[in-house]
Amino acid sequence: MAYTKRFDGRKFDETRPITAKVGVVPNADGSAMFAFGNTIAIASVYGPRQLHPQHMQNPSTGILRVNYNMMSFSVSDRIRPGPSKRSTEISKISEWALNSAILLEEYPNTVVDVHIMIQQADASTRCAGINAASLALAHAGVPMKDLVASVSIGKMDKQLVIDVNKEEEDYKEGEGATDIAMSFMGAKKLTHIQLDGKISSKELKEATEMGKKACEKIIEIQKKALKEAMEIKND
């Protein structure tokens, strides 16, 4: 049977309800939470600060270091705390997604540390994590060309959908589920893409266009969250 109606009743090009907020970790230089429905990520940023060990320092620029971790209770089967192959890969992918957007040439020998944690998972956690991280970097005042936004595009049998949840991720009918996580800087340039499944290049082009559009909306929400924080400060 074709995927004619989404499990949770959303339109094909509709994300789950998005919540975004900055300033959730007072100790950090910048911090944010970002949620796609039941998928909730928080991120904090420390830096630019001196990088140790010294041999890792780059005298021509500051560097970005991202860590992604799921909290043990964010999924049904408890995750043992500590890094895994999966979290190590996502950390690096997220770092690359954000790296093009930040300008650290003025801060040689320093590091900007980004810590992402998933509080509750219902698929698309890396996208929520990248969105929270981008927001936290902006909140920290790290110089950036633009915000980075991330979204997952799914192909359920033959139908393209935006912002895949767990139920859709596990879809088995017809051609099954294809999951494409992607990030755009300023809703223009692709800074990250990952794909699991089977898809034609024509459909994939269509999927990236859909992703770009969704990221435009996400960036607006990120900007709104940043502005709201400024207004509270001014009061």
Added chain:
Amino acid sequence: MIEDSKLTSKRIAEYLSNGKRFDGRKVDEFRDIEIDVNLSKKAEGGAKVKIGKTEVWVGVKMSVGEPYPDSLDQGNLMVTSELTPLSHSKYEYGPPKFPTIELGRLVDRGIRESGFIDLKKLCIVEGEKVWNIFIDIYSINDDGNLLDASFIGTVAALKSTKIPHYDEKEGKIDYEKKPKDNLPLTENVPMNFSIYKIGGGLVLDPIQEEESAAEGRLILAAIPDKPLKICSMQKSQTMDLDTDEFGKILDLVEQKYDSFTKEINKKIDEAIKKNK
């Protein structure tokens, strides 16, 4: 962040020798405490606790496993803590350092010795199958006194815990099916107090700077009884105490216990009611 200077520590100690604190609180006064039990839909129980700017998240997960050889008819309790680099610039990734291990151990001891969880009721088949209870503590923002925050969070998380549905024939847990049973808990609701010695005086609920100025701390958990019963204790760091001081600490806890425990449990119960 710069390390707290010796100068700051010295000034904090001087102030406290006159019974004064930087933020104007009394020596035995806590900062505002907020409790929320809406942490994760994937957890069996959970809590977010804020004490001033300090924030801790505690999640409870349950699974079915084998009992330990020395407790064949009891559920297993495991407490793990993570002092996350997200929560303070002084924390790093890598193997857990002593403060991380100590935090988990202290919460474990207070909960276990109090008998708050009725572990005997968590036996499914004696010697074969019992419930595992995993308590995972994460620091979200460290501004001092993570331990008391973690302990309150653990009590709140346990109170909010529902046992997932277990299919004995299949030997599988259905995490999706709506659970109905609460975790079997007793009347022995423990409360933890960390008493810090700074500049010769005794202080409760220190902020970060006060914590670094402290010589050490005495940690104890107690259960409500007449008279109060202390169920776990540990002295941290190299500080020494004379028996007079030790007596003073016990008096301070005795005097603080009732009202504080009542206030916290009221907050927990309200949070659980709100989340229903």
